[in-house]
Every structure is written in C-alpha cells, then in structure tokens.
Amino acid sequence: MRVEPRNPPGPAARNARCNIQRLREERRFSYAELSNRLTLAGHPIPGYQLGRLEAGDRRIDVDDLAALASVLGVTPGELLEPPAECDNCHGTPPAGFICAQCGTTPVSARVTL
Template identity: 65%
Template sequence: MSEPPRNPLGPAGRNAQRNIRRLREERRFSYAELAERLAGAGHRMDVLDLSALERGERRVDVDDLVALAAVFGRSLDQMLAPPAECENCHGAPPAGFICIRCETTGLPARAGV
C-alpha cells in the first residue's frame, strides 16, 4: 500500500497545476517545447519535472511559477487563480465548500472584510 504524500498540494498548488496543464495544452506545447521555452527564459526544468508537476507529483516552487508565468504571458495571480472554466462552480465555490468537479476550495470569508 502506498503512503499518502507528506506534503500534499493545497488549493493554490492544485490551481497552479491545472492552469499549467491547461495553458500548455491550449498552446499545443509538448513538454520538450515548454522545457525549451523555459530554458530560453533562463529557467531550466526537464520534461520529467514538467510532467510530474502537472500530475501533482512535484510541487511548483516560486521560481518555477515565475518562469512559467513569463512563458505563458500570465501574471502570478492568473497562474494561481481557480479554473474559471469549471461549469459547476465557475472557479468560485461557496466559502468552506469544495467543488466536486474541479476540486477548487471556496476560501473562507475573512473577518472584518
């Protein structure tokens, strides 16, 4: 029996994972092409790292996210945003709930806001 990950992805990590996959597929980049573009932007990631990142087997770090955002022409906020294309929750489930389709977590309301 396999052990659960010691440090599983949280909501922001899952959003980044899905956005990276979506943006790569929209642009029809292979993993090799994305790795080349990242290298051209000064950030080296190999094909296996990119594949593991999209599968949630590797966490995206800040340097990865900055480089990926630059390659895709997106802001960091956009890279971390919930998937707005979800037909069920449109990227914003109610506070405290998790969308059963895209697994986006509704952020709790902040006190005093």
C-alpha cells in the same frame, strides 16, 4: 500504488497545476517545447518534471511559478486563480464548501495579502 506525500499540495498548487496544463495545451506546447522555452528563459525544468508537476507529483516553487508564468504569457497570480472552466464548480463553489474536483474555495473564504 501511489503514496500520499507528507506535505500534500494545497488549493493554490492545484489551481496552478490545472492552469499550467490548460495554458500549455491551449498554446499547443509539448512538454519538450515548454521545457525548451523555460531553458531559454533561464529556468530549466526537464519535460518529465513538467509532467510530474501537472500530475501533482512535483511541488511548484516560487521560481518555477514565475518562470512558467513568464513563458506562458500570464502573471503568477493568474496561475494561482481558480480554474473557471471546472465542470464541477465553474470556479465558484457554494459558501462553506471546497470543490472536490479543482480544490477551489469560496471567494469569501480566500485570504488576501
């Protein structure tokens, strides 16, 4: 039985999780390979922790995000973007709705910093 965390991941964390998994698979990196590359980049994350991260059982901190983006060849912002390949909303849910599958919010509801 899985216990829901006290501070569950929000939409940005879900987007990052989906994008990390997609990019890792596109590059044909195993968890061990990605872990080795992160270690060489100076931010080691064990392979089993990468699996937990992708499953949503481990939170992604800012340092993780920066290191993963660097090793995967994207910007941290790209990891936070909604996954356009979502079969449910295709990255653009209707106004007023949040995609139940990927957690994406409508563009008009996103906060820019």
